[in-house]
Amino acid sequence: MDWIFSSLDTLGTTALKALLIYLIIIIYTRISGLRTFGKLSSFDFAITIAIGSILASVILSGNVSLMQGMVALGVLITLQHIISIIRRWWKPFDHLVSNTPLLLMLDGRMLEENMQKVSLSESTLISKLREANVLNLSEVRAVIIETTGDISVLHASDQDRVLDDYLLKGVSGKPGEENLTKTP
Structure with a gap:
């Protein structure tokens, strides 16, 4: 029955990691601005899927530490921000990573x-x-x-x-x- 129920320690750890990673994503989103989860281009959608995967791994996997998740989220959100700046200033790059209307x-x-x-x-x-x-x-x-x-x-x-x-x-x-x- 271990596959249905977990120990209280495991459940507590999962709940704590979920709470902390939730707070971290709020902080990262506030720092990076409204664009992080606005209307999504295909590139933004791929980043959002990757962020969701990291969140799930940190919360549910005992093999991924909270610090690893924080670093991975920080890198992805920073890359997304850098790419959005490059897209704004260099149109050929924007055409490379975005669909054209x-x-x-x-x-x-x-x-x-x-x-x-x-x-x-x-x-x-x-x-x-x-x-x-x-x-x-x-x-x-x-x-x-x-x-x-x-x-x-x-x-x-x-x-x-x-x-x-x-x-x-x-x-x-x-x-x-x-x-x-x-x-x-």
């Missing part, structure tokens, strides 16, 4: 080639348009899949309102006429 729809027309690149179905796109309260496809100025995987819908009911090019800065997949499909 991709245009999925422009001026009421779906960009099917771009949708295929990200394996996005028409039904998913239509669902996102409904979530954004689009009533007519002619209202849609642009739909973009962001670096985080979120889908942004830029729309206006006033046909005279023009999409500012600045909002498409850094977005790939701007159309050549060959990948535009007129939607019904």
